[in-house]
Amino acid sequence: MEYKTERCDVLVIGGGIAGLSCAVSVKEQCPELDVLVAEKNFAGYSGKANRGGGVLQYFDPERIDPWEFVKFHAEKIGAYLGDQELMAEYVAMNKGMLDKLTSWGAVLPKREDGSYRVFPTGPMTAMIATDLDITLNIRKTAEKLGVRFVDKTALIDLLTDDGGVTGAAVFSILDGTPMVIRAGETVLATGSQNYRIGSMWGSGRGDGIAAAYRAGAKLRNVEFGNFAQLARVRSHNEVVYGENVMYNAKNEHITKNFMKERETDIPSTAIREWFTQIREGNGPVRVDYGPPPPPPPKAENAPPSPPPKPRYGDRFRKLNHEAAAAVDQDMEVAPLFIGEQSPIAVDHLMKTSLPGLHAIGDCSYCGSGVAGAVPAPPGRNRGSGILNAVFSALKCAEGIAAGAAEISVRGYDEAQAQAAFARITALLERKSSVTAKQVTALVQQAMAPVEQSVWMHEERMKKAMDYVDQAEALLPEMSAKDTHGVMECFEAEAMVLSAKLHYKASEMRKESRGWFLREDYPETDNKHWHKWIAVEKRNGEMVFSLEEIPPERFPAPDME
């Protein structure tokens, strides 16, 4: 098959905040490098940061020692399964990242004295509200610096030569045009896997993760891709911090059953509690925040405060809010499965196990090990998603810039490129009625019910795996009407892989830890499971192994 070719020094795949930040940072440090961003939709508009909550975690450098936060995180969130060194670096870079974002055009509110306008959220953290044009502004900066973009172009497979990654086979989702992009360094920034269940404005379908796996990259912490949040039962809008104020139909404050002290964000035990209450006939479960706090008293003779400045995201939020308010009659809640598998294993410079391939942002959050036993951002750490993406992007750019002099575009395997493009033709030409949506629906039946994916038990996981097997069996039959359908097929295939990885690793981890909950193994077992589960494709087989956690300054209590 004929195809177009492109070449560049650095190829970034995925134009969300991670990809954009990496492209800008590489170009700032090495203007001579040709940097190309390939994005499935439109870089700047796609991704999560421009549809998200819009808050950034803030650590006061005057007050918070990064290691103090690492200790808190290990105890309360990461359950001693994290790379503590990397987490300390993330915290230490906080102010630097905020300044970088500002210099790239992100609007972060400041006080008259030039300091960031922050609002406290806990003993160690605070937040800064950013606006939803953050990624659009960074794209503009990237274009000014000379970064090139190919939009509406999706990764199919990575191309390799001698085991190293040398570029990618991509296609236009508009008309199917195939293209080989040859690159010295390739950066995956394709987001997490959300199985298309919770709409939540996340387009992560795991196809970047699947491509990395197929190319032979190591994955890690695949079993921590089972995030779920409480949501309103009619609009399905997420209910933040509702876990603190959960009530059953008997008006009992059921939060008391699973939480002794206020936690940083929703624990998986809140999801378990919801399930138990409904199963026992005590539903529905609702949240009750109580009356809103009174407004702060106004100083006498204080001048009327000026109306708040209009913000880019105002209209987006207003439309969403009004539509949801029209259907949400009460505060009844149920879990919304979000997933967020983010498993591409990387080192501190975001290098994967394959030479020439890097992975940043939500596709490698758990794979980096930074946060331990918790799914991808927010990872029970509100406001950390965007900054983790920026952090990993800056680390990755640092590594690429350090090796810039040696970057060279190498060869690729023609047969591999042809095989990738043949997958498009096969899907379009196949005469079958099996669609990507059918496959996706089966994977969703495996992942969405929280007693299968969040509060796990061997028996229930078997049931889930049955659905995954059924979905996998349909893959060779799948067909597509057009190139949008081809994209959906690649995504469905990736979902099957993610679900399979999730259940295989979850079955292995015979304990409960942090977010990870098993009914049949309720205790944390540091003796056997103070380890990461890694997985890679070897000779066509899915091979799991155990890895030691990097040295910890704060070891798990019974490991000291």
Next chain:
Amino acid sequence: MINTRHRIEFDPDKCAGCQLCYKSCFVDVIRWDAANRKPVFQYVEDCEHCFYCQSVCRRDAIRVIPDYESEHLLQSFPQYH
């Protein structure tokens, strides 16, 4: 979510052909008709009712009408399916 029944109303007479709605859709619901310089709402069954297209349209040419009933939580209890 898959197979949603959200609807999108579009008034071509108001549309100025700026492409912002087309660019803003993050799940490829909207395609671009270059000949007529108008968006085409081609894969509405994949719409996630994020309202982004409506919110960027300066001409008020788009209305997203969510059908929340067509979205499912997929929990095992019938009332939450």
